[in-house]
Amino acid sequence: MQLDTDACWEAVLTRDRSADGLFFTAVRTTGIYCRPGCPSRTPRRENVAFYPTPAAAEAAGFRACKRCRPTEAELRDPAAQLAQSVAEHIQQHIDDPAAHTLDSLSAQFGYDPQHIQRTFKAVLGLTPRQYAEAVRLDTFKANLRAGEPVLEAAFGAGYGSSAHLYEQTNDRLGMTPSAYRKGGKGVHMSYATVESPFGTLLLAATERGVSAVRLYDDAESAVADLRAEFPLAEVTPGDAQLTAWGEAILAHVTEGEPLDIPLDIQATAFQWRVWRALQDIPRGQTRTYQQVADSLDMPTGARAVASACAANRAALIIPCHRVVGANGSLTGYRWGVGRKKALLQAERDERGLL
Numbered sequence: 001m002q003l004d005t006d007a008c009w010e011a012v013l014t015r016d017r018s019a020d021g022l023f024f025t026a027v028r029t030t031g032i033y034c035r036p037g038c039p040s041r042t043p044r045r046e047n048v049a050f051y052p053t054p055a056a057a058e059a060a061g062f063r064a065c066k067r068c069r070p071t072e073a074e075l076r077d078p079a080a081q082l083a084q085s086v087a088e089h090i091q092q093h094i095d096d097p098a099a100h101t102l103d104s105l106s107a108q109f110g111y112d113p114q115h116i117q118r119t120f121k122a123v124l125g126l127t128p129r130q131y132a133e134a135v136r137l138d139t140f141k142a143n144l145r146a147g148e149p150v151l152e153a154a155f156g157a158g159y160g161s162s163a164h165l166y167e168q169t170n171d172r173l174g175m176t177p178s179a180y181r182k183g184g185k186g187v188h189m190s191y192a193t194v195e196s197p198f199g200t201l202l203l204a205a206t207e208r209g210v211s212a213v214r215l216y217d218d219a220e221s222a223v224a225d226l227r228a229e230f231p232l233a234e235v236t237p238g239d240a241q242l243t244a245w246g247e248a249i250l251a252h253v254t255e256g257e258p259l260d261i262p263l264d265i266q267a268t269a270f271q272w273r274v275w276r277a278l279q280d281i282p283r284g285q286t287r288t289y290q291q292v293a294d295s296l297d298m299p300t301g302a303r304a305v306a307s308a309c310a311a312n313r314a315a316l317i318i319p320c321h322r323v324v325g326a327n328g329s330l331t332g333y334r335w336g337v338g339r340k341k342a343l344l345q346a347e348r349d350e351r352g353l354l
């Protein structure tokens with residue numbers, strides 16, 4: 001069989017799972033061969049050769065990839081393959097709970113979180129989270145049996161780091177996740193609005209810090225929107241400090257002033273990772289979702305990065321306006337594409353780029 005190498009390469013670049021079984025990709029620099037949909041880092045074109053069967057690749061001296069297991073016929077069933085890969089990933093990262101949240105798994109394997117949850121449960125009868133808990137308990141017991149002190153055994157099984165993560169998260173919350181889900185019941189929230197060239201900036205804060213930064217056409221719709229989101233919270237105008245923070249955020253965008261504002265935002269560890277990566281993008285510059293995913297060492301994570309951007313609760317502080325579509329287009333912005341354009345323009349003007 002003669003392989004169309006351009007079509008093969010296209011399938012590798014897009015991780016096209018429908019090409020699975022049609023050909024195999026061998027990488028000369030690593031000596032490994034893979035299925036076209038392998039989640040490993042995409043090799044460089046000049047290092048790649050294509051083979052019609054695993055036997056042909058092995059005859060040329062390549063070894064089967066341990067991640068996509070190109071020789072295992074039963075794993076051609078995509079559901080079983082995904083479930084097995086996810087299970088192995090959880091086992092390998094059991095001491096790092098942030099690595100196996102549904103968002104992280106989604107970024108790792110390139111499927112949306114619900115698909116992973118459903119597929120995993122259909123194949124193995126329990127959710128990835130339940131599976132991780134079972135593995136963690138097994139690991140903890142095994143560590144104890146191996147003679148490790150209790151704390152080390154717990155930490156090695158991911159308990160210590162998970163507790164730590166929870167403390168950190170709770171520290172930033174001010175509002176517990178359940179209070180948030182209940183419409184802010186029992187929570188006091190203050191707000192301030194500041195007029196700007198980009199519209200009305202709304203800041204909302206709990207006792208612990210700023211919990212939302214948004215842009216609106218006017219102050220009235222800003223406050224109405226906040227009350228609608230937290231119908232049961234006590235929402236009142238804030239003090240001068242909150243207004244000063246709003247002005248500091250604007251100075252940060254228009255003049256590059258450094259920002260030091262306490263945040264009180266509920267988010268997953270994965271969302272925080274993405275948001276920190278956004279803060280690393282220099283003012284006035286842009287990155288594509290794929291570039292941000294690559295910077296996090298998650299080559300298949302562009303879609304997960306996009307959804308973390310969409311979940312951003314602190315406009316301007318977390319500069320999701322610096323992320324653009326694959327072709328450099330401004331794509332969407334929760335607060336309006338016109339505002340995104342104006343923000344980037346303001347940042348570039350300040351940097352003297354225009």
Ligand SMILES: [Zn+2]
Binds near residue numbers: 038039067069
């Ligand atoms: Zn592979």
